[in-house]
Amino acid sequence: MRSTKIKPPVWFWIVAVILLLWNLIGLIAFGTEVAMPEALTAGFNEQQMEMYNNRPSWYMFNFAIAVISGTLSCILLLARKKFAVTLAVVSLISILISSAQTVYSGALELVGTVDQTLFYLVMLLDVVLVLFAIHASRKRWIS
Template identity: 25%
Template sequence: MGTDIKPPTSFWIVAVFALFWSILEIYFSSFEIDLLEENLTVEEFDNMQSLPVWYIAVFMIALFSEIIGIFMLFIRQRIAAVFFAISLITLLFIEFYWLFIIDIKKTSVVFSVIIPLVVIAVAAFLYVYSKRAARKGWLK
């Protein structure tokens, strides 16, 4: 087999950041319903509460694939990129559904634009970074 290339300190910083980000996502997701209930009209909140079961399933796939991808980063496995790709694809689907089908645009700029863009940007960064790490030999 080839030599084991030791990843730089920045690799570990990104891995810790990813773990912290994932914990933040879980934390804020647990309070999102309460926050929305306070800021939405009754009709908008009822519409949001009637999310289909498949939406919740896709959200869980996104969350768990990101967590598994982070774990794979820490143990330096190439498959991390696959899990981050799954997470990115499912998050894109979720955020577009959230924005255009649920029509959250009327609620606030934070919920409708900023949060979805940040979530997608971080997911894309983790995917690209894991691909780069695999290409450089930091992942086995």
């Protein structure tokens, strides 16, 4: 049996667009790190630079999975497709893996308050994305 979509409220579209914009910022950050790493590391001190250069080889691949799956999840939310839930969960798992590496390596202790706040904001907004996608699915706004 096919589930029927129910028209979502206006706030659904607003939240989905905000989350998409946030994830596009993540894509830009990823692209900048890939294409112009010197722009990212220009203000690093010696200890930060050493930590940056010694990240595990899988770190950037995992970063790509997180931002691409998060962005695609938001696009699918706007298209009202249920696979948005799966991609949101994939994004969250990738973010949690990267975050664990960041904490484990001690890198979080080497940055200022703004970067630490951003670190937690990334996780928070991805949890919001997952919960929002699940809620939309349960309300049958997506199918």
